[in-house]
Amino acid sequence: MVFSLVSLCATEVVSDHSSSPCWLKWIPRELYRPLLEAAFSSNRPLAVGELVQRWPERTLRVGRRKRGATSPNRLCIQALLLAVVRGLSDQSVLQLLDLCGQQGDEGSLGDPMGGWSLTVALCTMVVQARAGAKRIQRKEGERERKRFSALQRESDVKRERADVVENISMVSSEIKSEEVLTKGVRRRMEMEKKGVGPSGAETGTRIDCDDDKDADVLVHVRADLFVNARSWERVRAALSTQGPLKLQCRYLRIEEISVSSIKTLLDILPHQFLLGMDVRYSSLGVAGLAELLLPLSTFPALESLSLHYCNLDLRRDLHGQEEALKDLSQGLKQLHRLKCLSLTALRLPGQLRVLLSLPQPLEILELPYLSLSPADLAYLSCSHHASTLQQLDLSENRLDETTLPSVRRLLSQASSSLQHLSLSGCSLTDHLLGLLLPSLGCCIALKSFAFALNPLSMSGLMELVKTAVRMHSLRQLLYPNPLEDYQPGLPDLPSSAQLLDWPLDETTEFNTTSTQLNRVLLDNGRSDLLLTCDLLNYHNNLKDE
Template identity: 85%
Template sequence: MVHSLVSLCAAEVVSDHSSSPCWLQWIPRELYRPLLEASFTSNRPLAVGELVQRWPERTLRVGRRKRGVASPNRLCIQALLLAVVRGLTDQRSILQLLDLCGQQGDEGSLGDPMGGWSLTVALCTMIVQAGAKRAQRKDGERERKRFSALQRHADVKRERADIVENNSSASSEIRSEEELTKGVRRRMELKRKGEGPSTDEADSRMESIENDIVLVHVRADLFVNARSWDRVRAALSSQGPLKLQCRYLRIEEISVSSIKILLNLLPHQFLLGLDVRYSSLGVAGLAELLPLLSTFPALESLRLHYCNLDIRRDLHGQEEALRDLSQGLTQLHHLKSLSLTALRLPGQLRVMLSSLPQPLETLELPYLSLSPADLAYLSISHHASTLQQLDLSENRLDEATLPSVRRLLSQASSSLQHLSLSGCGLTDHLLGLLLPSLGCCIALKSLAFALNPLSMSGLMDLVKMAVRMGSLRQLLYPNPLEDYQPGLPDLPSSAQLLDWPLDDTIEISATSTLLNRVLIENGRSNLHLTCDLLNYHKNLKDE
């Protein structure tokens, strides 16, 4: 990565904290951003704190990092949050919006970044504490006013007694009770402020804190589970100078009632996506949540992973719950992305998708036990021609379902950019039937084909097709059957391919060398081939 002269100079400036008093008071506002970025890159939390506390703009975005740039260090994020709180009473700061969306790093990765759960807890703690400080200030102010009122009342009584005792004959010298009260109040104010009235105006930000005015809106992606639920709820309910907003909400192992409480507390105009994982919703629970989701006008993404939506069994009230589910989906007018993982909904895809008023751009259906009827509906649905990302992984395909898949790819050929067919049981024969349809996807950028039982010959056919697709940039290919130890079944499942050991006597790099030779011969240096399941999706997100 090539650094600009400004970034190199900024890194040098923030490297020595002892010099910060010299340059902080002279730097123009347009240099705050490169200095802050240099502070994050160089892991300089003290510099981060000083810059953020004096931030000269109304908005501070520390958003999604660029590819190849590490997420900010945990200490730097903590310094940023502390500086935001200190800036509430600093007249040099005019910050009104702190945007941390997309900032979460991977917990425990290199550089000690702050992960999604940790960042959520830290943000909510900051907001709750700021609200508590405001409450303490207001309680102290109320107590001070009560004491002042009692003191004024006592002083008025004392002055009235003095007047009666002196029994002054001059009526002009007798002051009314109202005048006495004003006089006592004025003297007490002067005593409290000093010898005379102060010429300096009160700090407007401090007045705002005391008057229940929100000074800074904090926008972030929130990760909520059973351990952080109380803290997030408290932060969303807080009446302090910091107001929490949420762009993407990820929920794990939370009950339907608790999810409803969070949704009712969230500011409705900002939520773009909801991700629910490992929560036992059931069909009835999801149908109960959908009316609440319809109140979020910008909601465009809904992800449900392992949420116990199993309608294969003949359960009482199942038909009514499905009707409620279908009716609720009709209210999601702006939904563009739908992800359903391991929900066990064979034969019910029409119920889910036909109710959506707008065609989807992203559809992820892994581990869904899709039936031939599901794939047949999908290939002719109003979503087929608009799909940009499609995941059918771990749904077993055969000759009966392949015509529907080919029809679907034909409908999405001009729009589809990312396709996953990993673990679909595609043999050399099935691949040969599918390759012509895959080759017609002129916009395809990434293709995942891992954990399919392909021989070396089938794998070569796949790669030769890939190099002819000018738009393709990434291919996740399966290890060929010849690379596994003996004893693998003739038609192994994806789980068997994942667990079965590779043959140590075979040079695994020989496969990679052979495939790269195909790339070189076809001049496709811009096509990345990999069999690394763990890092493929990470690289895909960085694109």
Template identity: 85%
Template sequence: MVRSLVSLCAAEVVSDHSSSPCWLKWIPRELFRALLEASFSSNRPLAVGELVQRWPERTLRVGRRKQGATSPNRLCIQALLLAVVRGLSDQRSVLQLLDLCGQQGDEGSLGDPMGGWSLTVALCTMVVQARTGAKRALRKAGERERKRFSALQRDSDVKRERAELVEYSTASSLIKSEEELTKGVRRRMEMERKGAGPSADKAGTRMDSNDNEVDVLVHVRADLFVNARSWERVQSALNTQGPLKLQCRYLRIEEISVPSIKTLLNILPQQFLLGIDVRYSSLGVAGLAELLPLLSTFPALESLRLHYCNLDLRRDLHGQEEALGNLSHGLTQLHHLKCLSLTALRLPGQLRVLLSSLPQPLESLELPYLSLSPADLAYLSCSHHASTLQQLDLSENRLDETTLPSMRRLLSQASRSLQHLSLSGCGLTDHLLGLVLPSLGCCVTLKSLAFALNPLSMSGLMDLVKTAAKMRSLRQLLYPNPLEDYQPGLPDLPSSAQLLDWPLDEAMAINTTSTQLNRVLIENGRSDLLLTCDLLNYDKNLKHE
């Protein structure tokens, strides 16, 4: 990527911190953004802090980076947060909204970015510390006012003593005048304490007569990651009334009990939450049904993800029928839900109960490891969601000849909307692939296709790539290693787990496989289609220029 002249100059300016006093006070507000981006990309935390403390705009967004760019360094994010706190008492800062949504990097990756959990803890600590600092400032301001009032009283006493030396009539009038002055001073002090008078400190904080109340100066919006270790700190920050107010866009919860999740949802600002992701929490059907009414109170909620939450919908269990009814009723209240992701929840035969309750069609549906039955796929292919799906993940749900008719009908219904499809680990052999390829080729808007861990031979893989090359909208294909590339001993019809664990034969010409596949692309003029077998680094949302 070619860097602009402005970004090159900005990188040079922030490279020498000793020169910052020279240019900081002269820099126009239009260049603050370029200088801040250069400070992040060059890992200059001192420059980040000085720029943020003097930020000339009401909003500062430090969100997702451009494609290919790394997340900001941990030290730079820490410098940013410290600068926001310092800016609360700096009249040069006009910041009112700090938006860090989408900022989390991968813990321990290249460049040492700040991960989701670390950023959440840092934000909560910052909110609580800002409250403590504001209370300290209020106490100091109150102490200054008490000293000023004491000085006024001493002056009044001196004047009264002097007035006693003059004539009686004159002395009486002067004493009355001084008493009125004292009452006026006391009245002004009472008004200031109630907030009716001018503010006591530079930050614009205000002190109530009964309790210390601090105005919100900066709203901090971020994606929060809460687990057992950060739960109490997050709860404290959300309950804190101070100059910084924490808001949440996407909430990720791990290993938290249902009562704790309910407490968290009750104190979370309702108007900003767009999505909630619950992982490794033993909810059960009854627990999820208990949470759904609380989720319905968030008017903008559009994404619900449940991963490994121990939902076992079995009608033969005592009380399960009632819980299932409560669950279905709760889902009807999620009026704006667009994305539903359910991973490994043991829901065979229950897909109709869940999806038919939703009031509007979904745009994204992820159902990996759900052991979907033929009845589930038959319902999905005829449901009101089929024609609106943009993203569909059916990974690790075994497909066979009894389910392929429903699968083909589903692809036909979604052919003009589907952009991302995952059929990894579905047990598709060469024969089954041949049955589904015609329907797959009709998906005219498909951008990414995941087909890993399916037992295909080299011949079947070539058929898949030839079909993919003819799909002009497709930009990325995650293909399986052909059976010929594995070491001897692999079963005739291996499972996805066996394909994942079985060693590849390094002596075989694995590079030859890649060469043959790329030759197909060249023959079809598809230099814009990325082929990969790398499961770990596959990104279905990869963007191309």
């Protein structure tokens, strides 16, 4: 990574906190951003806090990291949040704090703040800011009451002085003539009849004070929220709080929460900002999912919906299941802007037509572990989604000669748009791969292809790589370890689970397979094509693109 002169100077400036009183007064507003980035990268929470508390712009975005950069340190994020709260009483110009995409991996290098921790910290900040605003209101109300009491005392003093003056006038009038005395008494009686005080001014001054009025929102806080059973109450309290900070959500991730709790969360969530929802490990059922789709249809910007291990588990022996499927289909038809649908292990074989009852064609479709039937794949290959797909994941769905024609037709339909394809763990042998390669080679836009955990021999793997090097758009290939690289005892047609757990002969794998594959790359001049058999590194590279 190449650092600019400004970045290097900013890193040097924030490295010495004792000098901050000198430079904070004089820095121009265009240098706040590089200084803040340097404070984050150098793990300087004190500098982060001082810069954020004096932030000169209406918007502060933290979180969109460059490739290879690490997540900000946990202490730096905490200092940022604390500075935002302190800035509320300092008349800061900040109006929007955007932390979308900020979550790091819990416990990784540098101690970044993970999604769950960041969500809890944000919600705590919102609630505490509301409590602080109430305390300030109480103090202002007390000052107002004291000022009112002072005005009342001043009014009483004036009234007493007026009474003394009136008494003196009455005593002195006794020595006057009867005619003058009569006129004075008559005038005084007329004034009392009109309700005007002796001093000539109306009494009873009153100052209205509305202590119950909610404070206006000063800063909108936008973030990706991670909600589970432990944080649900805190998130609900923060979203329901009316105060100087208002929490907004871009992507919502939910784990192990009931349907009723998810509905409550959707009811109080700001509707105009939600782009995607990811539900995991929640036993929804077909009826429960259909129940959630109605409130989801009210979010106008919703583009992504993910359901992972949510156990829809259709049981036709239960009464009302067919009706629930109809409700599910009708609910999906209301999601007019959905572009990404990710479904994992939903236990609904043969119901892909229902799950894809969407009015607009999808760009991203992920269907791993879905037990797709031949009818499902046949429908998908002829659906209105096929020609617009940019990313397709069919991993861990068993493919054979009966389903392969549908897959080939699907690849043909998506040949000009498909950029990312995963067929890992699909039980594709050398023979089936040979039938698939012509259709795969026609995908002219394909950038990455995952084919791990398929039972290929070394000759089958070489055919795959030879096809890959002829695909000029392809940049990454996740290939399976050939059967020859495993230790003895592996079944003739092993499953993906067996291939994942069976030990490799490390010597053979590094000295033979890698050498032959790299020779194919060199012979074809494809130094831009990454070949890997590492599942973790492959997926991390995809995230960084």
